[in-house]
Amino acid sequence: MMIEKIVIIGGGQASISCASQLRSLSFNGEICMVCEENYYPYQRPPLSKKFLTGHFHEERLLLKKIDYYKTNNIQVLLSKKATKIDRDNKKVHLQSGEKIDYTKLVIAIGSKAKKAPLSDSDNYSNAFYLRNLHDARILKNQLHTGKKILIIGGGYLGLEVASICSSFGMHTTVVEGAERILKRVAGEPTAAYFREIFSIRGVKIIENDFVKKINNIESEVTNVELASGRLIDVDALLVATGGYPEVDLAKDAQLQIENGIKVNERLETSDPSIYAAGDCASFNHKGRCLRLESVGNAIDQGQTVALNIAGNRTNFNAKPWFWTEQFDQKLQIAGICDGFTDIIERKVKDKVSFWYYKEEILLAVDSFNDPYSYMIGKRLIEEKKSPKKEILRDINFDIKDALSLK
Ligand SMILES: Cc1cc2nc3c(=O)[nH]c(=O)nc-3n(C[C@H](O)[C@H](O)[C@H](O)COP(=O)(O)OP(=O)(O)OC[C@H]3O[C@@H](n4cnc5c(N)ncnc54)[C@H](O)[C@@H]3O)c2cc1C
Structure with a gap:
């Protein structure tokens, strides 16, 4: 009988989730992970949070201890970039010239940073990105009291770093091109809540304005001109304008692409022997091709791929769930608020949550330092239960009881 060989391209969250789930399912074929980076799979969320402040050391980032791979017979190829998928011969080509056979292939190559507006800021010595451990090590060395930093992009990543820079005593400015921060990922009340916190801490948030020109002396950015005419002096610049799915490998292999590598309900690409999972994969969600950039999604998709490879049609x-930490606030989000028509604010003592409805249907909950509301909201959404809005407005009502309502 032919031995199965699963090759997973990428060494991130979705990849390790798939490999470890396969072994938990007693899958006894070969597993090989091809990782472009020179690190065993690690967590990215701390890179924009406690890793930068020095409260989370590098060894804690690892998703599995290094001996796990040997013990579980998972081959890990570090510093190896996949450059081509030869579907006819079922081989993955590496930059090193090696070719690896597969019986099933999993593409879990994540996303890449959008480049700085207007310029190739890669050439600037004081302009930075934050996508991986290498970037985080470099950025960490830039955090010094009194320095001026401009962060381009008011999404979660930009705001997380802004909160850390501010707590280091840096003069911190965030510029966001859309009419408000967090436009793509959260509703206005959540944005307003953060805006207020940032303003109290002295972080300048400029919305509805964008970078027109980056001025430099030799390789160093000195100031940035915005479309409104504002001129911002900088010692450092962070570009946090979001990510693109990594699709080039799949595109070259003529796999279907639509807002990412398109997968069906079992996470198979347009070639049934190739799966995709994590940030790079787009799936049908309520009639549109959705892609989620979150740890929860990468874990769930990695596990679903493993179940399907192991023959448990799933x-x-x-x-969807997500979290972010900014100053002393932990925001937890369940569901997706897209298309909401109503927002209910629930404030119980110092805990605040926003509940997003589309007509009478609960879509999402955003909760600040309130894990209880998050947990109940997540369950309600997963169980497709939508409590009446007036119930949520009543702060004497224990939302747990909404779970048992018909
Ligand atoms: C700084 C930061 C903070 C974040 N914070 C949060 C958070 O608070 N909460 C949350 O839910 N999510 C957060 N995320 C998002 C989350 O980390 C990602 O959604 C998750 O890591 C996606 O997993 P993945 O396996 O799809 O991709 P990744 O974990 O990005 O792994 C992809 C890997 O594939 C490798 N690769 C790419 N191309 C190739 C190739 N051709 N050959 C070989 N290897 C290749 C890449 O180098 C990378 O190591 C954050 C992300 C970042 C960058």
Whole structure:
């Protein structure tokens, strides 16, 4: 009988989730992970949070201890970039010239940073990105009291770094091109809540304005001109304008692409022997091709791919959740608020949550330092239960009881 060989391209969250789930399912074929980076799979979320402040050391970033791979017979090829998928011969080509056979292939190559507006800021010595451990090590060395930093992009990543820079005593400015921060990922009340916190801490947030020109002396950015005419002096610049799915490998292999590598409900690409998972994969969600850049999604998709490879036909069921930490606030989000028509604010003592409805249907909950509301909201959404809005407005009502309502 032919031995199965699963090759997973990428060494991130979705990749390790798939490999470890396969071994938990007693899958006894070969597993090989091809990792472009020179690190065993590690967590990215701390890179924009406690790793930067020095409260989370590098060894804690690892998703599995290094001996796990040997013990579980998972081959890990570090510093190896996949450059081509030869579907006819079922081989992955590496930059090193090696070719690896597969019986099933998993593409879990994540996303890449959008480049700085207007310029190739890669050439500037004081302009930075934050996508991986290498970037985080460099950025960490830039955090010094009194320095001026401009962060381009008011999404979660930009705001997380802004909160850390501010707590280091840096003069911190965030510029956001859309009419408000967090436009793509959260509703206005959540944005307003953060805006207020940042303003109290002295972080300048400029919305509805964008970078027109980056001025430099030799390789160093000195100031940035905005479309409104504002001129911002900088010692450092962070570009945090979001990510693109990594699709080039799949595109070259003529796999279907639509807002990412398109997968069906079992996370198979347009070639049934190739799966995709994590940031790079787009799946059908309520009639549109959705892609989620979150740890929860990468874990769930990696596990679903493993179940399908192991022969347990399983459909992917998206259960979106996310968290972010800014100053002393931990925001937890369940669901997706897209298309909401109403927002209910629930404030119980110092805990605040926003509940997003589309007509009478609960879509999402954003909760600040309130894990209880998050947990109940997540369950309600997953169980497709929508409590009446007036119930949520009543702060004497224990939302747990909404779970048992018909
Ligand atoms: C700084 C930062 C903070 C974040 N914070 C949060 C958070 O608070 N909460 C949350 O839910 N999510 C957060 N995320 C997002 C989360 O980390 C990602 O959604 C998750 O890591 C996606 O997993 P993945 O396996 O799809 O991709 P990744 O974990 O990005 O792994 C992809 C890997 O594939 C490798 N690769 C790419 N191309 C190739 C190739 N051709 N050959 C070989 N290897 C290749 C890459 O180098 C990378 O190591 C954050 C991300 C970043 C960057």
